[in-house]
Amino acid sequence: MSMQIGNKGLGYGSKPLTEAIDWDNPKNLNSYTMMSANLFNFLPNMPPHRHLSLYQQYKGQQYLNGNDIHLFEGDYPLPIDGLQDFVDRISREKGIIATYHFGPFQLINYILINANIPYVLLVGPQSLKEWQYRYPALMKRMEQAAENNRFQLLNAQQPSSLRKMYRLLDEGYQLLLYIDGMEGIDLSVPERSIQVSYLGQEIRVAKGAATLASYYQLPIYPVLLRRGADSIAVEMDKPIYAALFKDRHTFIQSASDRLFAFLGRFVLHWPEQWTNWNMLHRFLAAEQPVGNNAFLDGLELHECYGLLQLESSGYLLEKWSYKLYPMVIEEFNVLKRSWL
Amino acid sequence: MNKVKLNAQQRVVGAIIRKTTAYGEGLSLSLGSRPTLFMESDDICDVILPGMDPIPMDR
Numbered sequence: 001m002s003m004q005i006g007n008k009g010l011g012y013g014s015k016p017l018t019e020a021i022d023w024d025n026p027k028n029l030n031s032y033t034m035m036s037a038n039l040f041n042f043l044p045n046m047p048p049h050r051h052l053s054l055y056q057q058y059k060g061q062q063y064l065n066g067n068d069i070h071l072f073e074g075d076y077p078l079p080i081d082g083l084q085d086f087v088d089r090i091s092r093e094k095g096i097i098a099t100y101h102f103g104p105f106q107l108i109n110y111i112l113i114n115a116n117i118p119y120v121l122l123v124g125p126q127s128l129k130e131w132q133y134r135y136p137a138l139m140k141r142m143e144q145a146a147e148n149n150r151f152q153l154l155n156a157q158q159p160s161s162l163r164k165m166y167r168l169l170d171e172g173y174q175l176l177l178y179i180d181g182m183e184g185i186d187l188s189v190p191e192r193s194i195q196v197s198y199l200g201q202e203i204r205v206a207k208g209a210a211t212l213a214s215y216y217q218l219p220i221y222p223v224l225l226r227r228g229a230d231s232i233a234v235e236m237d238k239p240i241y242a243a244l245f246k247d248r249h250t251f252i253q254s255a256s257d258r259l260f261a262f263l264g265r266f267v268l269h270w271p272e273q274w275t276n277w278n279m280l281h282r283f284l285a286a287e288q289p290v291g292n293n294a295f296l297d298g299l300e301l302h303e304c305y306g307l308l309q310l311e312s313s314g315y316l317l318e319k320w321s322y323k324l325y326p327m328v329i330e331e332f333n334v335l336k337r338s339w340l
Numbered sequence: 341m342n343k344v345k346l347n348a349q350q351r352v353v354g355a356i357i358r359k360t361t362a363y364g365e366g367l368s369l370s371l372g373s374r375p376t377l378f379m380e381s382d383d384i385c386d387v388i389l390p391g392m393d394p395i396p397m398d399r
Contacts, residue, residue, distance in 0.1 A: 287368075301353055315367075316360050323366030331356045338353050 021056070023340040026309040031055075033306035034278040037319040041289040042199040042280060043271060048303035048319075057272035064227065065104055065275075072110050073137040080111070082234035086223060087115045095219035095239065096175045098209045100263050101275040103225040104232060108176065109138055111234075113145045119174040120152045120165060122208075124181070156208070169216055179209045179259055180276055194253060195285050196260045199267065202290075203260075203283035210255035214242045220255055222262045227273060237262045281322055291320050302339040307332060 021028050035058065036051040046054075071077060090097060097119070099108055112119050121142075145151035152168055154161040169175065194207040213220045222237040240258055245251035267274045296304055308315040308324065314332030316325040327335075 301350075301357055305357060316357065318361070318366065321366075323368065325360045325364075325366050327356075327360055331360070335353060335356060338349055 021059070023336065029336075029340070030308050030310075031278045033308050033317055034281065036306055037317055037322060038277055038280040039271070040319040041291060041322075042201055043268070044200070044291070044295055046271075048299060051303075054272055058277065061103075061227065061272050062275070065106065068104050068106060069137055072106075072141060076107070076110060079231045080107075080225075080234060081228075081231055082236070083111065086111070086234045086236055087117065089236065089239075090174060090221055091115075091117065093219060094169065094172055094174050095221050096177060096209055096213050096216075097221045097223060098177055098179045098259055099222075100180045100224045101178060102180075102263065102266060103227045103270075103273045105178070105225065105275065106138060107225050107232065108223070109142065112174070112176070113141050113151065116150060117174060118150045118168075118172060119176050120154055120168050121176045122154050122156045122161070122165070123178070124156050165212075166216070169218070175212065175218070177209050177212075179206065180263060181206070194256045196256050198260045198283075199264050200290065202285040203280075204285045205256060205260065205283060207252050207256055209259065210242075210252040213240070213255060214248050214251055217242055220259070222259055224263070224266060226266060226270060235266060288321060293320065296320065302335075305335075307336055307339070 021032070023029050032052070032055045035055055036048065039046055039051050039054065040048060068076075097108070097112075099105065109121065142151050142153065146153070152164070152173065154164060165175065192206065193204040194210075195202055195204050197203075198205075209220055212218070219239040219241050221239050224235050226233045226235050237258070240255045242251050242255075245254065263274075271277070304319055306317040306319055308317050309332075312329070314327040314329050314336075316327050316332075316335070317323070318325070
């Protein structure tokens, strides 16, 4: 049976009710296993027996995010705490709005458009296609804003985008970036990414926001949207000013550290609201995560290992090392029946 | 000292894991920049691109 979520709430405050997850769908199985392995290594103090309920909450959050898309057609029904402070702050001085795939992450576009704040959204080419497919109501609003010279969508990988961005910034546009995305990060090209500490591990992340802030001498406004029971909260950190640093490299490192420390503060307390849990292993800077094997004592086998399925092949994942072991499919099915 | 008694199912699960992990070092998952079997697979996660809503619009 596929996962169904109760039709109550729909972003109006109540938590969506989750029912059984379809573990025969490899995407559910793989997503849960990777999320659990990443929680194991990045939030080691969370008891592994909580991973499954967290995954259900995570799916509930994604459902609410999906539901938000329809709400962008009209007036967003939830109160947004801190909205006016945010609008006032960024209206005073144009800058780079650095945001994250946290909470109702698409909502910031709705906020900027409704506040008549001109902005440029910089995304990768694949994201561009995905946004058009997945967020038609939001894209419609964005297109209207574009017609009124309030919005521009730029492909981060097009060489001409830098020139366009320069012109638009000069005209008073803000720049919006989702800084915790994977797309466009080629980790084999070290100069495009930077190493930062995140939840007790070292990861490599894109340094685009800090680089652009340095290049254009603009402040960075770190901001995320957090979903509460009956409202949304705009969480902002202090702006980061490139001008305060004499050395460009020191600024880029310091700004990146602060941007991910800010995200980590909220991910620690509301882990279910961060969309990227099941991709986090791809950010790891080291070949092995930092870990204390003493944590393994007393854990059940299904808490230390997970299952991954790729086409018709089954694999056992050792969560603490991210090592994969091919399995005989009959034995894979025995573990799956026993654990899920 | 009492020994922990495992039921039949736990014994079978333990035996399968011991057998599966007994040979070789295991494959590496896509960590960091090392390209591996799973690096580009759409099947690894329901979120193909981070941040994209994994639940289809036509639900």
